[in-house]
Amino acid sequence: GESVGLHLPTLSVQEGDNSIINCAYSNSASDYFIWYKQESGKGPQFIIDIRSNMDKRQGQRVTVLLNKTVKHLSLQIAATQPGDSAVYFCAENIGSGYSTLTFGKGTMLLVSP
Amino acid sequence: DSGVTQTPKHLITATGQRVTLRCSPRSGDLSVYWYQQSLDQGLQFLIQYYNGEERAKGNILERFSAQQFPDLHSELNLSSLELGDSALYFCASSELHRADTEAFFGQGTRLTVV
Numbered sequence: 001g002e003s004v005g006l007h008l009p010t011l012s013v014q015e016g017d018n019s020i021i022n023c024a025y026s027n028s029a030s031d032y033f034i035w036y037k038q039e040s041g042k043g044p045q046f047i048i049d050i051r052s053n054m055d056k057r058q059g060q061r062v063t064v065l066l067n068k069t070v071k072h073l074s075l076q077i078a079a080t081q082p083g084d085s086a087v088y089f090c091a092e093n094i095g096s097g098y099s100t101l102t103f104g105k106g107t108m109l110l111v112s113p
Numbered sequence: 114d115s116g117v118t119q120t121p122k123h124l125i126t127a128t129g130q131r132v133t134l135r136c137s138p139r140s141g142d143l144s145v146y147w148y149q150q151s152l153d154q155g156l157q158f159l160i161q162y163y164n165g166e167e168r169a170k171g172n173i174l175e176r177f178s179a180q181q182f183p184d185l186h187s188e189l190n191l192s193s194l195e196l197g198d199s200a201l202y203f204c205a206s207s208e209l210h211r212a213d214t215e216a217f218f219g220q221g222t223r224l225t226v227v
Contacts (some may be wrong), residue, residue: 032213043115043203043218044156051213089156093212100169101146101157101212 010108011038021107023090024040028071030092034101035064035075036063039086043097047088077109116140117219119204131192132210134222138185138206141198144168145187146207146216151200161177162187194226 013019025033031052038043050057050073052063057064062078062100087108091101147159150171158171162181166226171222173179176194181187191198192220201223205216 010186041220043205043221044118045115045218046215049215075131100161100171101216102158105155 003057008106008108012110012112013080013103014109015080015113017080019075019084019109019111021088021109023075023104023107025071025072025090025092025104026075027074027094029093030066030077030094032093033064033066033073034062034091035062035073036091036103037086038082038089038106044089055065080109080111082113085109089090109112115217115219117206117217119178119202119219119222121222122220123223123225125195125215125227128194128196128226130194130226131190131197132194132204132224134189134191134204134224136189136204136206136219139205139217142187142206142208142217144207144210144214144216145181145185146205147173147187147189147195148203148218149200150203155201159189168210178208191224194204195227199224199226 003112010032035047040045041087048059065074087106089103091103094102118137120135146161150156157171160179161169176192179189186201201221205218205219207214207216
C-alpha cells in the first residue's frame with residue numbers, strides 16, 4: 001500500500017524466510033531502476049540495479065524482477081537475516097540523460113530471529 | 114563507511130536563519146548529489162553537480178543553493194529557514210554524472226528548525 005508520513009508499508013518475516021518487497025514505479029519511460037537499503041541512522045546503500053532491457057537480475061542473496069507491462073519492480077531477498085532489517089527504496093531514472101533518480105516512499109522490512 | 118563525509122551530523126537552528134551543509138565526496142568521484150529526506154515526502158532529489166558544474170536540478174527551493182568547489186567538495190546553503198525545512202539532508206557521490214553509475218551516500222545531516 002501507499003505510505004503516508006510515518007506509516008511506511010511494513011513487511012515482517014522470520015529469519016531464514018524469503019522476503020519479497022514490491023514497488024510500483026510511475027513512469028513508463030523509465031529505463032533504469034535501483035534498489036537501495038537504508039538502515040536506521042545511515043544513508044541509503046546500493047543493493048542492485050536493473051535496466052529496462054532485462055526482466056531479472058541476480059546478486060548475492062538478492063534478485064530484482066522487472067515487469068514493464070504493469071510498471072512493477074520487486075526485490076527478493078533469500079534466507080533473510082536480522083541484518084536485513086531496514087527500509088528498502090526503489091528508485092527510477094526519469095530524467096533525460098540518466099541524470100536523476102526518483103525514489104519511492106520505501107518499505108520497512110523487519111526480520112525476527 | 115561509504116567514503117562520503119557530511120558535516121555537521123546534526124544542526125539545530127531557528128526560523129529565518131541560514132545554514133551551510135558540507136559534503137566531501139569519495140576520492141575520485143566527480144559527481145555530487147544532494148537529497149532531502151523528510152517523513153512526509155520521502156527522499157527527494159535536490160540538485161547535482163559534476164566536476165564543478167551544475168548538472169541537474171530537482172525539487173530545490175529558491176531559498177536553497179549549492180555549489181561544488183575545485184577540490185570537488187560541495188556545500189548546500191539553506192536560507193530563510195522554515196519549520197518545514199527540518200529534514201535529513203544527504204549527499205551522494207558517484208564517479209560519473211550518469212544516474213546509472215553507483216552512487217554512495219553519506220550519513221546525512223539532520224537539520225532541525227525551531
